[in-house]
Amino acid sequence: MAELLLTFAAEGILTKVTSLAAQEFSLVFDFKEDLAQLRDLFLKIQAMLRDVDHSQVRGEAVEIWVKDLEDIAHKADDVLDEITYEDLRRKVELQNQLKKKVKSFFSHSNPIAFRLEMAHKIKKINTSLVKLFNQAAGPIGLIARTLADATSQDVEVLDRETVSSFDSDEKLIIGREEVVSDIVKTLIKSHYNEENYLPVLAIVGMPGLGKTTLAKSIYHESKIDSHFHEKIWVCVSTPFKVKTILRGILESLKPEKAAIQSKDAICKFIREELKEKRYLLILDDVWSEDPEKWKELKSCLLTVNDTQGSSIIVTTRSDEVAEVMETLPRCDLRKLSDDECWLIVKDKAIPIGSPPMSEEQETTGREIAKRCGGLPLVSKVIDGLSWRTIVNRILSC
Known part of the structure; x- marks a missing residue:
């Protein structure tokens, strides 16, 4: 059966990802959590397949679902092969010592670019798996309810979660x-x-452009503090669960009420807490393009009396998500200029109290900044120690 064949494939992939996630490879540093999530998701795949074997659910929908799952498994296998190969290649390269200058440094083998590329691929695979979980628990009815509930909760915990406070490398806002x-x-x-009517402004941009950091900057603006009575930050990510988002809003307003389970009760307390208040709600990292889910969430917020002037900010990678939710002019986030990337790199490379860089180091550093591709995230990856090491190694070649 296709299910059993996929189980064997998943076993091999699981062995690879478990091995990689357990090791301290420098090249997997930036996506170790994503590898851990991939490992856990494949564990749940095995549970799903066992459920299929004991289920009476069969038919074309299940066959399509299994085929989609098989395709994702092969994609995951390919990515893990890439990581394994790249790790071996780097070990050999280190043994022979790096003898390539700037041009070679910024080739496809650049560890920063490679890590970002692999992180993006793994996140995409994980997102596809989460969608399949939702299909299995929903319209296909593949998974027993107890398993579906456990899976849904686990995936939610594993998903990316952002907070309103700045991380240490987010405080410098450039460009x-x-x-x-x-x-x-x-x-x-x-x-x-x-x-x-509820004004919604969407911040849209590709991964690495700093959508979340921009939202945090707005959230902490003094004019925002003086204008809005309440500020609420909710990381949505996947899946888009209306009750979970509402509970996040209530937890921000009234932490002691966060354990309430009833949606009606949650909306009631939200109405009480926001009545006659002007609020700013930030929904960070929205993926769902389902207009019905957005209408369901909005309907609860619109039952709150006298909140004119309140606003919502949505951050998303998807134009389709923005089109579903936005009512205000969109913010399409642009890439940074080379000079702006250089300022970020320089701030990371030359901490306060460090000796000034030489003219040659600055020239090489600016070349590094050009290769960041206008992405703040790439610029921030280069910390002071690694940057100086990179520059000195290039200059010594």
Whole structure:
């Protein structure tokens, strides 16, 4: 049966990912959590397949589902092969010592670019697996309810979670000052007296552009503090669960009420806490393009009385998500300039109290900044020690 064949395939992939996740390879540093999630998701795949063997559910939908799962398993296998090969190649390269200059450094073998590429691929695979879980527990009815509930909860815990506070490497905001100012002005001027209207501004951009960091910058602006009575941060990620988001809102407003399970009760307390208050709600990392889920969430928020002037910010990678939710002009996040990337790299490379860099080091550093491709995340990956090591090694070749 296809299910049993996939089980054997999953076993081999699971062995690979478990081995990789357990080792301290420098090249997997930036996506170790994603590998751990991939490992756990494949463990749940095995549980699903055992459930299939004992289930009466059969038919074309199940066969398509299994085929999709098989395709994802092969993609995961290919990515893990890439990681394994790259790790072996780097070990050989280190033994022979690096003798390549700037041009070679920024080739496909660049560890920073490789890590980002692999992280993106693994996240995409994990997202596809989560969607399959949802299909199995929902319209296909493949998984027993107890297993579906456990799987759903586990996936939610494993998903990426952001918070409103700045991480240590997010405090330096470069190239986004005008964007922050414009969005703050837009939010403050959104004084609509219409009922059943909630202004929504979408921040859209590819991975690594700093959508979450931008949202945090807006969240902590003094003008936002003085204008809004309440500020609420909820990381949505996947899956888009309306009750979970509502509970996140309530937890931000009234932490002692966070354990409430009933959706009606959650909405009731939200109404009490937000009544006659102007609030800013940030929904970070939204993936779902389902307009019905958004309508369900919005319907609860619109039952709160006298909240005119309140606003919502949504961060997403998807134009389709933005189209479903937005009512205000969109913020399409641009890449940074080479000079802006250089300022980030320089800040990481030359901490306070460090000796000044030489002219030759700065020239090489600016070349590094050019190769960041305008992505703040790439610029931030290069910390001071590794940057100096890179530059000195290049200059000594």
